[in-house]
Amino acid sequence: MTTRDDSTAAGPHERGQLDPDAGGSLDPDEVPTALGSSSGASKTTVTAWALWDWGAQPWNTVITTFVFAVYLTSDSFGSTNYTSQMLALATALAGFFVAVLAPVLGQNSDRSGRTVRNLRWQTWVLAALAASLFFVKADPGYLVLGLVLLGVGSVVSEIAGVNYNATIEQVATPKNIGRVSGYGWGFGYLGGIVALLVMYFLFIEPEVGLFGVTGEDGMDIRVSMLMCGIWIALFTIPAFLKLKDRPVPRAPRVGIVDSYRLLFGTVRRLWKTSRHTVWFLLASALFRDGLAGVFAFGAVLAAGTFGxxxxxxxxxxxxxxxxxxxxxxxxxxxDDRIGPKKVIMISLVALVVLGLLIFFLHDGGKSVFWVLGLGLTVFVGPAQAASRSFLARLIPEGKSGEIFGLYATTGRVVSFLSPAAFGVGIWLGARVTGEENTQYWGILGIVLILAAGALAMMRVKEHTDHRVG
Known part of the structure; x- marks a missing residue:
């Protein structure tokens, strides 16, 4: 653990930062980054930090991807079309609230110096929401309750993720940010799948699971949700024992309107002082949506195209x-050796090539998908982790929450692209080939988004050549 040095007590101009209310700007090279003022942390602290991702990941893996979302769209809650449309609506509304709230709430964490405290209570709320899914019985009358809890939880999860990303400055330095970011992201993947396997083999797969749990009235799924809440609360404890809020200069309270005024001021200054950072936010929004599409539709392709x-x-x-x-x-x-941009570009090019191979070899059977599908997963995580480390290298002191909030917002703004491109690809395939099942054409839509992100990323300078102002 490290603390800010005495320079944090100085005014914004004395620290080389921009006055939020001033119209001028400084040379971007004079703006000290939050990461640059960090001396890192011990391996124990880094692992504790990564365990937050391990603990929180079941919300994404178990609840929103593999188990609860599938449960809500089952026949127990109504027709497949109706429940799927309702799920899409709830997801879209949650995405809207994330896009609107993320940068402002992140900014408020920066101003108050309560990033860790906010992360703590948001994590506890997320755990409570996960556990409360236990009350969603397998009955149409409980569909709205399930959708509301899922939507609210998705918003809390994303906002908590903004604050979690902001804490990376406490555990990393410019020399090891790539390793630390990859370590945390990798821990998240592993934690999510371990939780999924635990729930699946203890409660969902057996006819009579642990504690006598069965599938009657959806009890196997509901108990799994209760266990997810316990998992989130339990495994995130190490992070809160090690991470501490750092003192920041006292700042006046800011209302909602003024918060957005300051946010727009930040965006304007980004455009004036570090335009390539704006291009990075836009490029990363594109390719991150493509990366999300790989996981979102991978299981669909595995079942519908490869049998x-x-x-x-x-x-x-x-x-x-x-x-x-x-x-x-x-x-x-x-990442630490060659830079995050190169890792991102290598990953995106590989994903485009592998996606095209899946399209052309779609009739090759399950073995083809095992090889190419696992190949895709090799490069998804590295691109995500390198994207986080790229931005973390640029953020000035006192701006982590706000900038990572913008990062979340830009991603949400374009989050419709991959699903739309996947659907359009299937539609186009049916028109071109006349085949009954053209699901494999959907991968071309995902490839298109990834390629667009790669092309946009090509024009972004390496992180050493620009700073957030």
Whole structure:
């Protein structure tokens, strides 16, 4: 653990930062970064920090991807089309609130110096929301309750993620940020899949699971949700024992309107003093949406195009997350050696090539998907972790929450692209080939988004050539 030096008590101009209310700007090279003022942390503290990702990841892996979302769209809650449309609506509304709230709440964490405290209570709320999914019985009358809890939890999860990303300055330095970011992201992948396997084999798969749990009234799924809440609360404890809020200069309270005024001021200054950082935010929004599409539709392709059973899809998902976790940790070492932009570009090019191979070899059977699908997972995590480390290298002191909030917002603004491109690809395939099942054409839509992100990223300078102002 490290603390800020005495210079944090100085005014914004004395620290080389910009006055939020001033219209001028400084030379970007004169703006000290939050990461540059950090001396890092011990291995124990870094591991404790990474354990937050391990603990919180079941919300994404178990709840929103593999188990609870599938449960909500089952016949127990209504027709598949109706429940799927309702899930899409809830997801879209949650995304809107994340886009609107993330940068402002991140900014408020910066101003108050309570990033860790905010992360703590947000994590506890997330754990409570996960556990409360236990009350969603397998009945149409509980669909709205399930969707509301899922939507609110998704917003809390994303906002907590903003504050978690902001704490990376406490545990990393410019020399090891790639390794630390990859380590945390890899831990998240591994934690999510371990939690999924635990829930699956203890409660979901057996006819009579642990504690006599059965599938009657959705009890196997509901108990799994209760266990997810306990998992989140338990495994994030080490992070809160090690991470501490750092003292910041006292700042006046800012209302919602003024918060947005300051946010827009930050965006304007970014455009004036570090335009390539704006380009990075836009490029990363594109390719991160493509990366999300790989995981979102990977299981769909495995079943619908390559003929995998539900059990085989779960086994593949487990293998994919393990491969992604290990690869992300290893690529973190490469990030520190060659720079995050190169890791991102290598990953995106590889993903485009592998996506095209899946399209052209779609009739090759399950073995083809095992090879190419796992190949895709090798590069998804490294691109995500390197994207975080790229931005973390640029953020000035006192701006981590706000800038990572903008990072979340730009990602949410374009989050419709991959699903839309996947659907358009399938539609186009049906028109071109006349085949009944053209699901494999959807991968071309994902490839298009990834390629667009790679092209946008090409024009972004390496992190050493620009700073957030």
């Amino acid at each position: 995998m059973s539900a059990g085989e899809v779960i086994i593949f998902g487990a293998a994919a997350n393990i491969v992604a976790g290990v690869a992300t940790i290893l690529f973190g070492l490469l």
